Amino acid sequence: MGEFDLIRRFFTRATPRAVLGVGDDCALLQSAPGMQMAISTDMLVAGRHFFADTDPQALGHKALAVNLSDLAACGARPLAFTLALALPQADEAWLAPFAQGLLALADAHGCELIGGDTTRGPLTICITVFGEVPARGANPTAPTSALLRSGAQAGDDIYVSGTLGDAALALRALQGTLVLPTDALAAARVRLERPEPRVALGRALRGVASACADVSDGLLGDLGHILDLSGLGAEVGMDRVLPLLAARAQFPAGAAQFDQQFGAATAQQCVLAGGDDYELVFCAAPAQRAAVAQASAHSATPVTRIGHMQAAPGLRLVDGFGRAVAPQFASFDHFSAARDRPT
Amino acid sequence: MGEFDLIRRFFTRATPRAVLGVGDDCALLQSAPGMQMAISTDMLVAGRHFFADTDPQALGHKALAVNLSDLAACGARPLAFTLALALPQADEAWLAPFAQGLLALADAHGCELIGGDTTRGPLTICITVFGEVPARGANPTAPTSALLRSGAQAGDDIYVSGTLGDAALALRALQGTLVLPTDALAAARVRLERPEPRVALGRALRGVASACADVSDGLLGDLGHILDLSGLGAEVGMDRVLPLLAARAQFPAGAAQFDQQFGAATAQQCVLAGGDDYELVFCAAPAQRAAVAQASAHSATPVTRIGHMQAAPGLRLVDGFGRAVAPQFASFDHFSAARDRPT
Numbered sequence: 022m023g024e025f026d027l028i029r030r031f032f033t034r035a036t037p038r039a040v041l042g043v044g045d046d047c048a049l050l051q052s053a054p055g056m057q058m059a060i061s062t063d064m065l066v067a068g069r070h071f072f073a074d075t076d077p078q079a080l081g082h083k084a085l086a087v088n089l090s091d092l093a094a095c096g097a098r099p100l101a102f103t104l105a106l107a108l109p110q111a112d113e114a115w116l117a118p119f120a121q122g123l124l125a126l127a128d129a130h131g132c133e134l135i136g137g138d139t140t141r142g143p144l145t146i147c148i149t150v151f152g153e154v155p156a157r158g159a160n161p162t163a164p165t166s167a168l169l170r171s172g173a174q175a176g177d178d179i180y181v182s183g184t185l186g187d188a189a190l191a192l193r194a195l196q197g198t199l200v201l202p203t204d205a206l207a208a209a210r211v212r213l214e215r216p217e218p219r220v221a222l223g224r225a226l227r228g229v230a231s232a233c234a235d236v237s238d239g240l241l242g243d244l245g246h247i248l249d250l251s252g253l254g255a256e257v258g259m260d261r262v263l264p265l266l267a268a269r270a271q272f273p274a275g276a277a278q279f280d281q282q283f284g285a286a287t288a289q290q291c292v293l294a295g296g297d298d299y300e301l302v303f304c305a306a307p308a309q310r311a312a313v314a315q316a317s318a319h320s321a322t323p324v325t326r327i328g329h330m331q332a333a334p335g336l337r338l339v340d341g342f343g344r345a346v347a348p349q350f351a352s353f354d355h356f357s358a359a360r361d362r363p364t
Numbered sequence: 365m366g367e368f369d370l371i372r373r374f375f376t377r378a379t380p381r382a383v384l385g386v387g388d389d390c391a392l393l394q395s396a397p398g399m400q401m402a403i404s405t406d407m408l409v410a411g412r413h414f415f416a417d418t419d420p421q422a423l424g425h426k427a428l429a430v431n432l433s434d435l436a437a438c439g440a441r442p443l444a445f446t447l448a449l450a451l452p453q454a455d456e457a458w459l460a461p462f463a464q465g466l467l468a469l470a471d472a473h474g475c476e477l478i479g480g481d482t483t484r485g486p487l488t489i490c491i492t493v494f495g496e497v498p499a500r501g502a503n504p505t506a507p508t509s510a511l512l513r514s515g516a517q518a519g520d521d522i523y524v525s526g527t528l529g530d531a532a533l534a535l536r537a538l539q540g541t542l543v544l545p546t547d548a549l550a551a552a553r554v555r556l557e558r559p560e561p562r563v564a565l566g567r568a569l570r571g572v573a574s575a576c577a578d579v580s581d582g583l584l585g586d587l588g589h590i591l592d593l594s595g596l597g598a599e600v601g602m603d604r605v606l607p608l609l610a611a612r613a614q615f616p617a618g619a620a621q622f623d624q625q626f627g628a629a630t631a632q633q634c635v636l637a638g639g640d641d642y643e644l645v646f647c648a649a650p651a652q653r654a655a656v657a658q659a660s661a662h663s664a665t666p667v668t669r670i671g672h673m674q675a676a677p678g679l680r681l682v683d684g685f686g687r688a689v690a691p692q693f694a695s696f697d698h699f700s701a702a703r704d705r706p707t
Contacts, residue, residue, distance in 0.1 A: 046438050
């Protein structure tokens with residue numbers, strides 16, 4: 022058996038939802054009438070998006086999770102994905118857990134592996150994911166019911182799901198730039214290595230949220246996309262977002278101890294510009310507060326209101342009294358880097 | 365302007381056919397009623413699929429061409445594609461011609477760039493392409509009208525489009541393992557660097573061909589996929605396929621001179637197992653010969669009948685008198701390598 026037959030063995034599976042799955046020149050998908058297909062693609066490169074020695078099961082999970090997170094941001098239901106994989110060698114001890122992590126998450130979301138490509142090369146994973154949304158939603162004049170980045174209105178509330186910044190904190194600890202207590206590191210590391218895409222929340226927000234994006238590159242960067250595409254500005258409360266760093270709240274003597282140990286700028290930087298959160302940041306009219314709470318409850322996903330959209334362009338950080346707060350971290354490096362991606 | 369804004373500038377274009385193109389978390393496509401979406405993905409890695417110093421315009425062309433060739437093999441009409449790109453650096457002098465080559469071919473086929481991802485990393489190109497085929501075709505009980513590898517019947521004729529082996533010959537010349545006359549090299553190099561996907565022929569063959577694959581990994585390998593998936597064998601005439609090596613026929617003193625200079629095995633190897641041809645190999649019942657000729661004429665694509673399908677498994681090479689011919693090349697290396705790809 023050729024070594025790449027091994028790959029075929031790990032990745033060829035039944036695809037009851039697709040007309041045709043792995044094995045021909047193309048896979049075939051048929052949309053239900055009135056549905057649109059949501060499509061996103063992400064490429065993960067060893068040494069840039071993950072350490073080459075990352076646990077392959079976690080890597081398989083994450084490679085699909087970051088794509089499902091894009092579907093979540095559109096409110097789409099996952100259908101299928103393709104996997105293109107460049108590998109230095111076909112190593113069964115790596116492939117088996119990678120496939121396991123990948124396919125377990127795929128199964129959890131009913132997302133079928135319908136095709137792909139494998140080649141030798143520097144370890145690179147490119148997944149393209151397909152989901153569906155109804156063409157028509159609550160607004161009969163809109164061309165789609167998908168959640169877009171462009172739909173926010175001035176006065177809309179801004180929310181974020183779950184917690185923020187723990188993945189970035191774990192990355193620093195793993196890179197050795199700070200030391201976390203064992204428990205805090207373990208919890209933060211789960212956020213870095215096994216993000217859970219907010220698919221149920223995204224679907225529940227269709228018809229409720231006016232705009233949505235996933236937080237892959239950091240809150241400021243991804244909320245910035247909503248601002249840009251909606252042609253608006255925003256005010257975000259630092260007192261609302263800082264508590265979202267779970268590791269900070271969990272410190273034995275609380276947030277003050279965290280800030281004393283790592284400097285106040287660390288928490289800010291992780292929460293505002295950390296990246297790898299895979300939460301959703303979204304907007305909704307104040308009249309939708311009960312509906313947002315219902316979507317949160319229905320999807321068992323906590324959400325926090327962190328600010329509101331404004332007509333004046335730009336993003337303003339404020340304290341609990343509405344006073345402007347200057348970010349305490351000198352560099353917006355990752356924030357800038359965050360905007361270096363076309364989708 | 366960040367360097368990746370450069371990329372955005374080159375690759376963000378209007379997408380009148382898509383509901384939503386580049387710039388949000390997902391792109392949105394809506395199929396026309398009764399249509400299925402054909403999907404294929406290919407990853408090209410520098411140093412493996414192309415020389416790192418390949419003319420970027422040709423590379424842009426080829427990266428999309430190999431994907432469109434998969435749509436052609438299914439008889440699908442191209443709709444759209446996503447592009448994921450890892451680059452060592454964002455170099456305008458490279459990106460501009462790459463985008464030009466890519467988008468010129470996209471425009472020629474009405475195929476919209478609807479999304480993508482860019483990152484730093486070893487030069488790697490991953491394209492996922494979307495086409496459409498009617499769900500229902502000539503056979504009302506089939507689940508699709510797409511051309512599949514699995515539909516061939518014993519007794520069907522086997523055809524191949526265009527010419528075979530010239531890309532492989534050019535590769536050898538560029539690698540320095542043989543020397544071609546300047547004109548022959550130039551012609552062969554076009555086949556290697558700027559393959560033209562047989563989209564029009566593939567579409568014309570829907571309802572005519574019983575099975576089809578594109579010749580990306582060499583005739584034996586790709587016809588082998590049809591044999592495997594159709595559960596059949598085949599007989600192929602060496603006298604039919606050897607003349608398909610255009611460079612050989614064009615030698616000043618003809619095929620004999622070519623064989624004398626390079627050995628008879630070279631022509632065989634290039635034609636049978638050369639790879640990178642991006643022609644179509646397909647089967648059709650003898651009753652369809654007039655229809656095949658019409659599809660060929662309609663798409664302005666020459667086709668050659670090279671053999672027929674048989675019930676007995678295995679692929680047999682025969683001479684003009686139907687006598688078995690043993691391949692004269694010792695190694696089926698690339699042929700074996702050819703089967704190392706799941707789709």
